[in-house]
Amino acid sequence: MNQRPGNQLFDAYFTARDMREVFCDQGRVQAMLDFEAALARAEARVGLIPQTAVASIEAACRAEHYDFATLGEAIATAGNSAIPLIKALGKQIAKNNAEAERYVHLGATSQDVMDTGLVLQLCRALELIEADLAQLGETLATQARRYVATPMAGRTWLQHATPVTLGMKIAGWLGAVTRSRQRLRELKPRLLVLQFGGASGTLAALGEQAMPIAEALAAELQLTLPDQPWHTQRDRLVEFGAVLGLIAGSLGKLGRDISLMMQTEAGEVFEPSAPGKGGSSTMPHKRNPVGAAVLIGAATRVPGLLSTLFSAMPQEHERSLGLWHAEWETLPEICCLVSGSLQQALLVADGLEVEADRMTRNLDLTQGLVLAEAVSIVLAQRVGRDTAHHLLEQCCKRAVAEQRHLRAVLGDEPQVTAELSDAELDRLLDPAHYLGQAHTWVERAVAEHFALIA
DSSP states (O other): OOOOOOOOTTHHHHSOHHHHHHTSHHHHHHHHHHHHHHHHHHHHHTTSSOGGGHHHHHHHOOGGGSOHHHHHHHHHHHSSSHHHHHHHHHHHHHTTOHHHHTTTTTTOOHHHHHHHHHHHHHHHHHHHHHHHHHHHHHHHHHHHHHTTTOEEEEEETTEEEEEEEHHHHHHHHHHHHHHHHHHHHHHHHHHSBOOOOTTTSSOGGGGGGHHHHHHHHHHHHTOBOOSSOOTTOOHHHHHHHHHHHHHHHHHHHHHHHHHHHHSTTTOOEEOOOOTTTTOOSSOTTOOOOHHHHHHHHHHHHHHHHHHHHHHTOSOOTTSOSSHHHHHTTHHHHHHHHHHHHHHHHHHHHHTOEEOHHHHHHHHTTTTTGGGHHHHHHHHHHHHOHHHHHHHHHHHHHHHHHHTOOHHHHHHTOHHHHTTSOHHHHHHHTOGGGOOTTHHHHHHHHHHHHHHHHO
16 A cells, blocks of 8 residues: 655755665554564464464565555544554454454453564664665765864864864764664663553463463564563653754864854865755855754754653553643654765765865964964973963064064064974974864774774
C-alpha cells in the first residue's frame, strides 16, 4: 500500500532518506508486525501456542498487506496504532487459517507492540546515526591534520583574539563528534530493550510461562530483557533524545562556525560549491551557506522537541494518558532532523574550500595587534608584568591612532628596543610562531577518534 500523502517538500533538505524510511508509515507498521511475529514464535517455542499457527501469523505480518490510510482513520477512534493494526492482522490471518487467528497477540498489550516496535526502529536509526558520525569523524580527523598548521585569527566575542589554526578549530568539531559516539555506545544497552508487560505490567495473563516467553521474545528480536516493563518509565527514550540533542547542538556549532567564516568580510572557509547550490533568486553573485543552515536549523528545532520528551516523563501509574501520546511523533522527528544535519555535515566537511591566503590577510587586519600579547609576555620577563602591559597598551593605542603596524611602533619605542632585538620582534609578530599547543590539540583529538575505532 502507498503511504498517505505528507509534507515532503522539505524532506530532502532536513532529513536523510534512509532515516525517513525508518519512520515512515510502512516502517512503523512493519516494526509492530515484527513484534507480533516474534511473539508468536516465542510462545510456540515454550508451548503456549501450537507451532502450526506460527507460519500463518508470520505470513500476515507484512506491512504491504495493510492500508495505512484506513489504519490512520481508525487510530482516531482507537487511541493508538496497535489496536486497529491487531484487528486488521487478525482478519488477515483468518483468511487463511481461522485457527491461528486466536493465538495472535496473546498476553501482550498495545503499548508492548508500539514501544517494542519503536525500539526496533531505533535499532536501525542508531545504525544510521552511528555510521554517519563515524564517517564524519574520519573526515574531520583528515581535515584537522591537513590544516593543523594553517594559522587564522582566533575570535572571542566575535572579534580578533590571538592566532589559532584551522586544524585546531576542526579538531574541536571532531572532539564533540567523538564524545557523541561514546555516549551512543554507552546508552545502547539501556535503550535497546524489550517492552513486554501485558495489561498492567505483570504479565499475569501468561501465568508461569510469562518469563520463559519474555526471554524467548527478547531473543527473537535480539533485544535485552530489562529488569521490568517500562510502560511509564521513559528515561531510556529521553536519554537517547538528549544525546541526539547534543549531537544536533554540536553540529549546529560546526554550521555556525562555517557560516561565519563564509561571511563576505571573512571569506576564509567555504562549503563545497555545486551547480545551483547556495544561489539567490535575485542576486547572481550570492553563495549562501545552505548546508550550515540545516545544521543551525536542526540545532534550533531539536531542543523544543526534546523538552516535550522531558515534559512527558511524569507519567501516571502503570499507563499514561496523553503524555505517552506526546512522544509518538517527537522522538522520530528528532531522529530525522539529526539525520539530515549529519548528511549536510558530511557534505560540508568533506568538501571544505579553504582560503589560506585570506586567513593570512585577515590576521593582519589589525596590523599586528593580535600579537601584542606575545610581545607583552616576553617583555614582562625583562621589565616586569605591569610595566610591560602598560607599555604595550600605549604602543597599541599609538598604532591605532597613527594607523601604523604594531611592529613599526614597537621598533620606534626605546623602552622596547632596549630589551628586544629586531629579530626577536619579527619572530614575536609572526602568527606562525604564536600557535601554542594547537598542534597538540589536533593530535589528541585525532588520537581519541582512532581510539574509539580500535
